[in-house]
Amino acid sequence: MSDRSLDRLAVLEVARLSKRYPTGDLALREVDLRVDRGEVVALIGPSGAGKSTLIRCVNQLVQPTSGVVRLDGTEVTGLGSRALRRARRRMGMIFQEYALIERLTVMENALSGRLGYVGFWRSWFRRFPMSDVAEAFALLDRVGLADMANKRADALSGGQRQRVGIVRALMQRPELLLVDEPTASLDPKTSRQIMRLILELCAERGLAAIINIHDVALARQFAMRIVGLRSGAIVFDGAPGSLDAAALTSIYGVEDWSATLGQGAKDAKEDRSPQRGTLPDVERLAGLA
Amino acid sequence: MSASQPTAEAHTALAAQWRPPPLIASPVLRWSLILGGLAWLVAALVFMEINWARAAEGWARGVRFMAAFLPPDFISKSDDIAEGLLESVTMTVVSTVLGLALSVPVAVGAARNLAPRPIYLACRSILVVSRTFQEVLVAILFVAMFGFGPLAGTLTLAFATVGFVGKLLAEDIEATDPAQLEAMRATGGSWLQALTWGILPQVKPRLLGLSLYRVDINFRESAVLGIVGAGGIGATLNTSLDRYEFDTAAAILLLIILIVMACEYASGVIRKAAL
Amino acid sequence: MPSLPSSGVEASIWRRRSVKGDLLAWGAWLVVVLATMLSFRTISDATIWDFVWDAPTQGADLLARAVPPRWEYAGVLWKPLWDTVNMASLGTLVAMALGVPVAVLAARNTTPSVTLVRPLALLVIVASRSINSLIWALLLVVIIGPGPLAGTIAIALRSVGFVGKLLYEAIEEIDRAQVEATEATGASPAQVLAWSIAPQVAPTIAGIGVFRWDINIREATVLGLVGAGGIGLQLEASVATLAWPQVSVILLLILATVIVSEWVSAQVRRAIT
Numbered sequence: 001m002s003d004r005s006l007d008r009l010a011v012l013e014v015a016r017l018s019k020r021y022p023t024g025d026l027a028l029r030e031v032d033l034r035v036d037r038g039e040v041v042a043l044i045g046p047s048g049a050g051k052s053t054l055i056r057c058v059n060q061l062v063q064p065t066s067g068v069v070r071l072d073g074t075e076v077t078g079l080g081s082r083a084l085r086r087a088r089r090r091m092g093m094i095f096q097e098y099a100l101i102e103r104l105t106v107m108e109n110a111l112s113g114r115l116g117y118v119g120f121w122r123s124w125f126r127r128f129p130m131s132d133v134a135e136a137f138a139l140l141d142r143v144g145l146a147d148m149a150n151k152r153a154d155a156l157s158g159g160q161r162q163r164v165g166i167v168r169a170l171m172q173r174p175e176l177l178l179v180d181e182p183t184a185s186l187d188p189k190t191s192r193q194i195m196r197l198i199l200e201l202c203a204e205r206g207l208a209a210i211i212n213i214h215d216v217a218l219a220r221q222f223a224m225r226i227v228g229l230r231s232g233a234i235v236f237d238g239a240p241g242s243l244d245a246a247a248l249t250s251i252y253g254v255e256d257w258s259a260t261l262g263q264g265a266k267d268a269k270e271d272r273s274p275q276r277g278t279l280p281d282v283e284r285l286a287g288l289a
Numbered sequence: 290m291s292a293s294q295p296t297a298e299a300h301t302a303l304a305a306q307w308r309p310p311p312l313i314a315s316p317v318l319r320w321s322l323i324l325g326g327l328a329w330l331v332a333a334l335v336f337m338e339i340n341w342a343r344a345a346e347g348w349a350r351g352v353r354f355m356a357a358f359l360p361p362d363f364i365s366k367s368d369d370i371a372e373g374l375l376e377s378v379t380m381t382v383v384s385t386v387l388g389l390a391l392s393v394p395v396a397v398g399a400a401r402n403l404a405p406r407p408i409y410l411a412c413r414s415i416l417v418v419s420r421t422f423q424e425v426l427v428a429i430l431f432v433a434m435f436g437f438g439p440l441a442g443t444l445t446l447a448f449a450t451v452g453f454v455g456k457l458l459a460e461d462i463e464a465t466d467p468a469q470l471e472a473m474r475a476t477g478g479s480w481l482q483a484l485t486w487g488i489l490p491q492v493k494p495r496l497l498g499l500s501l502y503r504v505d506i507n508f509r510e511s512a513v514l515g516i517v518g519a520g521g522i523g524a525t526l527n528t529s530l531d532r533y534e535f536d537t538a539a540a541i542l543l544l545i546i547l548i549v550m551a552c553e554y555a556s557g558v559i560r561k562a563a564l
Numbered sequence: 565m566p567s568l569p570s571s572g573v574e575a576s577i578w579r580r581r582s583v584k585g586d587l588l589a590w591g592a593w594l595v596v597v598l599a600t601m602l603s604f605r606t607i608s609d610a611t612i613w614d615f616v617w618d619a620p621t622q623g624a625d626l627l628a629r630a631v632p633p634r635w636e637y638a639g640v641l642w643k644p645l646w647d648t649v650n651m652a653s654l655g656t657l658v659a660m661a662l663g664v665p666v667a668v669l670a671a672r673n674t675t676p677s678v679t680l681v682r683p684l685a686l687l688v689i690v691a692s693r694s695i696n697s698l699i700w701a702l703l704l705v706v707i708i709g710p711g712p713l714a715g716t717i718a719i720a721l722r723s724v725g726f727v728g729k730l731l732y733e734a735i736e737e738i739d740r741a742q743v744e745a746t747e748a749t750g751a752s753p754a755q756v757l758a759w760s761i762a763p764q765v766a767p768t769i770a771g772i773g774v775f776r777w778d779i780n781i782r783e784a785t786v787l788g789l790v791g792a793g794g795i796g797l798q799l800e801a802s803v804a805t806l807a808w809p810q811v812s813v814i815l816l817l818i819l820a821t822v823i824v825s826e827w828v829s830a831q832v833r834r835a836i837t
Contacts, residue, residue: 059748089750099745103763105310112759116750123755126309133304134297141300149303150310165745172749333650336643337712351707376610379603386600421822422815425698425786429803434622436615439607513696516790520610523699530702538703542695549694 009036010070011176011208012058017067019053019232027053029232030067035176038206040199042213042223042240046252050232051212055178058210059091060084072175089116092169094198096181098161100168102154106145109153109164110136113171132171139167143197159190166198170205177202177209183218191215195222216248216260354535361543362536366529370541373525374548376439377511380521384443384511385504388450393496395451396458397484402470403462416459419452424510428519439520446507446514453506454499458492465491497563501556508552512545626808633816634809641798641817647712648794649821651787652780655719660773662720663727670728671735673743674761685728692725697783701792712793719780719787726779727772734768735761767836774836778829785818 014033020026027050035041043051056062058069060076069076076087092113100109114132115123122128140146143163148156153164162182169177179198183191195211199222202209213219219226220240228236228243228251236247245257313319363370398404398412424445431441465488473487515523522541529537615622668674670685700718708714738761746760788796795814802810 061744061748085750085752087750088748091748093745093748095741095745097741099739099741101742101746101760101763102739103766104759107307108309112746112751113749115746115752115755115759120752120754120758123751124758130301130304133307134301137300137303137307138297141296149307168745168749178748329653333654336646337650337654337716354703354707375606379606382599382603383607386596417823418819421782421819423782423786425789426799426815426818429799430626433626433803434619436612438610438612440611440616443607509694509696513698516698516702520607526699527702530706542699546691546694550690553690 010034011037011039011072012210013068013070014054014058015068015070017054017057017069018065019050019057019062020065027232028057028064028067031229031232031234033227033234035208035210037175037208038202039225040202040209040211040223041225041227042211042219043227043229044213044216044219044251045229047214049229049251051229052180053232054229055093055180055210055212058176058178059088059093061093085116089172090174091176091178092172092174094162094165094169094177094179094182096184098158098165098185100153100161100164103152105150105152106140106156106164107133107136107149110140110149110167110171113168116172136167136171139170140164142201143167158186159194162186162190162194163197166194166201170201174207177207177211179209179211181212181214183213183215191218192221198222216243220261357533357535358539360536361539362534363540363544366525366534366537366540369525369528370522370537370544373515373522373541374544377508377521377523378548380439380443380446380511380514381504381508384446385450385500385507387443388447388503388507389454389500391447392451392454392458395455396462399455399459400462402465402467403484403488412455412459416452416456419448420456424449425513425517428514428517432518437518437520442511442514442519442521445519446510449510450503450507454496454503457499458496461492461495462488498560501559505549505552505556509545509549630808630812632809633812634807635813637810637813638817641795641814644788644793644795644798645817645821647715648784648788648796649781649825651712651715651719651792651794652777652784655716655784656723656773656777656780658716658720659723659727659776660769663724664731664769666724666728667731667735668757670732673738673740674735674757685732689725689728689732692721692723693729694725695722697722697780698786698790701787702790705791710791710793715784715787715792715794718792719784722783723776723780726776730772731765731769734765734772738764770836771833774829774832778825781825782822785821 012033012035014031017028017031017033018026019028031050031054033041033054043054045051053062057064058071058076060069060079064077067077071087071090074087076084079087101112104112108126111126111128111132114128117132118128137146137149140149143166145160145163145167148160148164153161156164165182177198182194182198186194195218198209198211201207211219211223220243223240226236226238226240226243227234228247230251235250236243238247243261245261248257248260249255311319313322395412395415398408399416401409404412427448428442428445431445435441435444469491470483470487473483478486511521511523512526513521513523515521515525516527518524522545526538526541529535529541666685666688669676669681670689672678672682675682675685697718700721701715704714704718704721708717742760742764743756746756751759784794784796785799786796788794788798789800791797795818799811799814802808802814
């Protein structure tokens with residue numbers, strides 16, 4: 001956080017963020033984090049480490065107890081409800097169990113990403129601007145769900161639902177994606193497809209993202225930077241390559257990590273190499289981290 | 290967006306065609322339901338022959354009445370109120386216990402997986418009759434048979450309890466796990482043993498819940514049976530309204546609300562303690 | 565399943581509950597039995613038992629006089645029956661219109677204020693639920709005069725609490741994640757209600773409405789007794805003049821109506837789910 005000259009690049013700054021739940025649990029302890037434009041950060045850590053709380057504090061779904069969250073230089077913490085809603089429009093969120101509105105159609109779910117931009121009655125009668133609907137069609141096409149627009153969300157498979165979740169978040173035209181365990185409910189193959197899709201879309205749009213993920217191999221394979229959280233404090237922050245057994249032990253505790261690290265490295269070689277070619281920014285931004 | 294020009298046009302065309310999905314897919318059904326509903330609404334309002342002048346006047350009267358209700362008067366008729374409440378409470382207790390005692394055998398008889406067909410049909414028809422007629426209608430007949438007083442009301446409530454608990458319990462018994470009943474029969478126990486060991490443990494929590502809920506309902510119902518002479522606080526309430534003693538009526542209504550709230554609270558506590 | 569108690573040695577050792585639990589259970593039974601006996605004595609004191617012993621004769625007599633039903637009387641009953649059904653249906657509609665907002669105010673996760681608005685909404689619900697529709701009718705007939713309007717409002721006032729209670733419980737059990745997701749898009753509270761809560765409880769709302777409508781048909785049959793319109797008025801008149809063949813026609817007509825309404829309600833509920 002010390003390098004002032006890079007402040008223009010920071011899309012998100014979190015400073016000394018703490019959260020104590022009414023039960024007394026201290027979920028976050030003075031967390032400092034900075035995410036730059038176009039940077040994809042994987043947040044790893046054991047369950048209960050505060051990963052979920054951290055990203056929910058960013059868009060204020062959870063009210064932090066103390067500390068500051070700055071989006072593009074403007075402070076999000078302590079905003080009034082109207083201003084907070086405007087700030088939330090700029091942060092798309094993708095959820096673990098998809099959190100789609102199950103009884104609405106795929107198109108309605110996609111359009112719900114525009115709720116912050118239209119008035120109540122327009123949204124009630126589903127009279128979204130034509131350009132929004134066209135954009136929704138384009139995005140559904142992009143994620144491979146072009147024919148599903150009028151299907152109900154609960155008729156879709158897990159992977160398809162998560163794609164709708166991604167479309168909903170992108171419909172907000174966000175600057176930052178908050179992604180909470182996007183693959184926890186998916187099988188390994190679908191998980192990789194979903195992660196790749198998120199990464200591609202981030203690159204296409206120069207989007208920054210924070211991805212909570214418990215699968216270390218997936219994190220190493222896809223993220224540009226890995227942040228390790230333990231008991232509400234950051235204990236690791238670095239490039240995927242520097243996440244070694246010692247680092248994993250500091251995050252999760254003592255365990256034999258050789259298999260995890262080996263698999264990650266192998267996957268990375270297979271999966272990442274073609275992608276790197278299409279993403280010239282990745283190298284530069286990874287270097288900045 | 291990296292989409293090329295032709296696809297962007299295609300998406301715009303799709304967007305132009307898109308309509309929010311209607312609730313009822315078939316347009317014929319949708320419109321006939323809408324039009325039919327509107328026609329009924331108009332007919333119902335017309336046939337209701339609402340005397341708007343009287344109703345409008347009612348507002349002013351209503352305000353005057355509200356004023357007459359305040360402050361509630363618990364004192365001047367306190368003996369009548371106490372007597373009526375005591376009668377309601379006793380009716381509630383006896384009718385619930387009696388109704389439950391009767392509803393268990395009826396429920397067993399009305400469960401398709403336990404009862405032979407003739408018994409099943411007989412018990413089901415008892416349930417249908419009990420559930421069809423509003424308590425007050427039954428009370429009118431029972432008053433004609435048993436004379437005025439709380440006994441007619443008690444029997445009415447017991448009969449209604451049989452219909453309510455019996456039906457829900459029978460459905461619960463039908464939904465029990467047949468394997469447990471089989472297992473009990475396989476041990477060589479009698480039919481009654483199979484029932485108490487194979488079925489009862491499965492439906493017991495539900496039975497307790499229904500009983501507590503029914504206490505609540507029986508008390509509330511006992512408050513109206515007095516209108517047709519079947520005992521309880523309803524008689525006191527009716528008299529006070531007839532005599533334009535609205536402050537006493539307000540006191541009675543408040544007491545009913547308080548007792549129902551206390552019942553709900555107590556049943557919550559008992560449910561937590563027992564389950 | 566543990567061993568049956570009849571299995572000799574074990575039965576003397578194995579106990580279903582702890583000693584304390586045993587005592588509590590027996591204590592509870594004792595209280596119930598004592599309360600029932602005391603209550604029965606109070607009722608018994610207020611009862612003229614000669615009438616009761618005479619009841620079988622009275623009942624047989626009533627039945628004998630009620631059969632055969634005076635079928636031609638049914639011609640007079642169509643209008644009151646139509647009123648009865650309308651009171652139930654309009655009353656249910658009004659109750660839904662009032663009950664849904666009350667439920668939103670009462671549910672812990674949608675109420676604007678847990679300390680101020682929620683207790684108020686819960687009070688409305690409990691007051692409405694505690695007071696039988698017949699009592700509401702009694703009050704309303706005094707205020708707005710006799711007729712189906714009083715009956716409709718009575719039905720509505722009683723049903724608001726029913727709808728409100730069932731619906732607020734349903735709202736409190738909705739999936740939080742869908743609400744969170746909608747909030748995260750920057751939607752306003754009204755939009756969150758319309759887009760993530762309403763779709764989740766829509767089938768419940770429809771189910772509650774139909775369920776209550778079915779109950780209200782029954783309730784509406786007696787409102788005429790206090791002058792609030794519907795078939796109860798004819799029943800009252802027939803009972804007062806001891807016209808038992810007419811009473812049996814009315815009861816049979818009510819039976820048919822209720823069976824039809826129950827069938828309709830079951831069909832609609834099946835179609836929803």
